Amino acid sequence: MSASTQRKDFSLDGLFGVKGLDVVITGAGTGIGLYMAKGFAVNGAITHIVGRRQAKLEEAKETILQLNPNAQVVIHAADISSRSEVDALAKSLKKIDVLINCAGIVLPDPPCTHLTPLPELQKALLASPPETWSQTFSVNVESVFYLSVSVLHLLAAAPDGGRMINVSSIGSTMSDPNTHQPAYQASKAAVNHLTRLLASKFREHGVRVNAISPGYFPSQMQNPNNPNGMLARSQELVPLKRGGEEEDAAGTALWLASRAGSYVDGQVIPLSGGRDWGY
Structure with missing residues (x-):
């Protein structure tokens, strides 16, 4: 039967279903x-959560199990800025359908x-300091490259x-002069181009590569209790008059996966309530 005559599944499960997929998410202990x-x-999905801090991962798993006691959550404690720990993590994984590189500083x-x-x-x-640039690029860019390449055979x-x-x-595309995070913003701009580079190299192996570009979400980077922070000012700064919510991040990732x-x-994919063009 040709692709054009195959029966199509337009149900929610058919379009957005991720049941049974092995999904690996770095930086999954907190935030986005x-x-x-x-x-x-x-x-x-069989959800593999990766992070440096075992205790945070345990808390994250408990939070998920409160939402769904039958959820399958696997913890991997690893510092993805370390090549040796990336190698060990890659060797410990047997199957990956989706890799989400979310860890960042x-x-x-x-x-x-x-x-x-x-x-x-x-x-x-x-x-x-020079250390700010080297550490930021190590975590935000280099770890994305090395982990992605290390598990390419599993994704393929x-x-x-x-x-x-x-x-x-x-921050990868905005040039608001009121911000002062040059190393961070430059590293995220590098992530954007790395995404396109990896997409071009991986496409013949059946692997799609995309990026999500979030705005202001509650996280360790955006403290919702800081009255002067960007998240607290979202109603003023964001065209949609609010900060990002958990469902916004989850929904966009589910769509791409x-x-x-x-x-x-x-x-x-901008995920910013229009802030990327609306400032």
């Missing part, structure tokens, strides 16, 4: 990674804006094709 893990686990830099007088501006920017073996989702940031998103490849 945890939101995505909830979405996959509650909907029947942002390190503080001296504040400055376009209104900062020239001597102070130059001093503030040069005060960004996925029955319906492997799927990879990288988590970027609207399921049949519904199977014709999307090499793309960076």
Whole structure:
């Protein structure tokens, strides 16, 4: 039977179903990674949560099991900025349908804006330590590359094709002069291009690669209790007048990982309530 005459399944399970898929999510102990893990686990995926801190992963698993006591959640404690730990993690995995590279860090830099007088501006920017740049790129970019390549054979073996989702940031494309995270924003811009590079290299092996570019979500980077933070100011800054919610992150990842998103490849999907163009 040709593809054009095959019976189509337009049900929610047929389009958005992820039941039985093995989904590996880094940075899944907290924040956006945890939101995505909830979405996959509650909907029947075998959800592998990866993070540095065993205790946080245990808490995350308990949170998911409270939502669905039958959820299948597997913990992998690993520091993905370490090549040896990436190698060990890759060797421990036997099957992957979906890889989500969500782990990331942002390190503080001296504040400055376009209104900062020239001597102070130059001093503030040069005060960004070399370690900030090396550590930020190690976690946010290099780990994505090495883990993705290390598990490529598993993704290529996925029955319906492997799927990879990288988590970027609207900071990768915005150039708001009031922000002061040059290393972080540059690293996320690198993630965007790395996504396209990997998509071009992996396509012949049946692996789709996309990225999600989130705006302001409750996380360790965006403390909802900080009255001066971007998340608290979402109603003012975001065209849709709110910050991101758990379901927003989970829903976008489910779409890209399921049949519904199977014709999307090499793309960076803004998930920002319009903030990426609306400032």
